Amino acid sequence: MPTTQNIIGFLLLSVVIILVPGPSVLFAIGRALVLGTRAALISVFGNALGVGIQILIVALGLGVLIQQSPDVFFVIKVLGALMIGYLGLKAIWQRKKIDLGGSDLLPSGKTVLSESVVVGITNAKTLVFFIAALPSFVDPSAGNPSAQMLVLGALFLIIGISSDSVYAIAAGKARHWLGGSEKRLANFQGIGGLALALLGLYMLLDALLQ
Numbered sequence: 001m002p003t004t005q006n007i008i009g010f011l012l013l014s015v016v017i018i019l020v021p022g023p024s025v026l027f028a029i030g031r032a033l034v035l036g037t038r039a040a041l042i043s044v045f046g047n048a049l050g051v052g053i054q055i056l057i058v059a060l061g062l063g064v065l066i067q068q069s070p071d072v073f074f075v076i077k078v079l080g081a082l083m084i085g086y087l088g089l090k091a092i093w094q095r096k097k098i099d100l101g102g103s104d105l106l107p108s109g110k111t112v113l114s115e116s117v118v119v120g121i122t123n124a125k126t127l128v129f130f131i132a133a134l135p136s137f138v139d140p141s142a143g144n145p146s147a148q149m150l151v152l153g154a155l156f157l158i159i160g161i162s163s164d165s166v167y168a169i170a171a172g173k174a175r176h177w178l179g180g181s182e183k184r185l186a187n188f189q190g191i192g193g194l195a196l197a198l199l200g201l202y203m204l205l206d207a208l209l210q
Contacts, residue, residue, distance in 0.1 A: 002148045003139050007155070010137040014156045018163050022125050024051075026199050027084060028168040031112075033192025034091040037172025039112045044164040046113040048157050050120020055153030058130040059146045073124070077207035080122025085200025087115060091193030124207070 002010070018024075024047055032040035107115075120126075134149040142148060175192075 001142060002137060002151055003142055006137040006139055006142075006148075007152070010133065010152050011155060011159070013133060014159050017129055018156075018160050023080075023084070023119075023123055023199060023203065024126070024160065024164055025167050026195060027116075027119055028164040029171040030088065030091075030192045030196040030199070031116075032168045032171035033175050033195070034087075035107070035112065036175060037169055039107070039109070040168035040172050041165060042109050042112045043116040043119075044161060044168050046116025047120040047123070047164070048161050049113075050117040051123060051126050051160065052153070052157055053117075053121050054123070054127050054130055055134075055150065055156070058127075058134055059149035059153065061146070073127075074207060076122050076127065077124040078204065080119065080124060081200045081203035081207060083115070083118050083122060083200070084203065085197050087119075088193045088196030088198070088200055091196060092190055093193075124203070 027047060028040055028044050031043040035043075130153065134152055135145075137152055138145045138148045
C-alpha cells in the first residue's frame with residue numbers, strides 16, 4: 001500500500017487535474033447533450049474503463065515504453081482525436097432524426113460503452129498524467145510498486161467518475177428541461193455534436209503541432 005502521505009498528495013493532485021475541464025468532462029457533457037443522461041453516464045463509465053486500462057498499462061511498466069516511443073504516442077493521440085470528432089460529426093448529421101417518443105433511434109448501451117472505452121484508452125491527457133505522476137507517488141519501501149500504482153489509479157478513477165457524472169447529469173437535465181420539442185432537442189444534439197467535433201479538432205491539432 002502507498003503511504004498515507006503519498007495517497008494524500010496524489011489525491012490533491014488528482015482533484016486539481018480532474019476539476020480542470022478536459023477531454024473527459026467535455027466528452028461527458030457533449031454525450032449528455034446528444035444522447036441524454038443515461039447514455040452520458042454509460043459514457044462516463046466506459047471512459048473510466050478505458051482510463052483504467054491506461055492505469056494498468058502504466059502500472060505494469062509499459063507506460064515508459066509508450067513515452068519513449070513518439071510514434072506510438074502520436075498514433076494514440078490521433079486516434080483519440082478522430083474518435084471524438086467522428087462521434088461529434090455523427091451527432092450533427094443525425095440531429096434531425098430525433099423522435100421524442102422513439103428511444104429506439106438512440107444507439108444501444110453496448111455501442112455507447114464500447115465507443116467510450118476507445119475514447120478513454122486514447123485520452124492522451126490522462127496517459128501523460130499517469131506516466132508522470134504514478135511513479136512519483138510510489139514508495140519502494142512500502143511494497144510492490146505496481147500494486148501501489150494500481151491503488152492510486154483506482155482512487156483517481158473514483159474521483160473522476162464522481163466528477164464526470166455530476167457534469168453528465170447536469171447537462172442531461174439541461175437537455176431534458178430545454179428539449180421539450182423535437183426542434184429544440186435537435187438543436188441541443190447539434191450543439192453537443194459541435195462541441196465534440198471541436199474537441200476532436202483541437203486534440204488533432206494539438207497532436208499534429210507538437
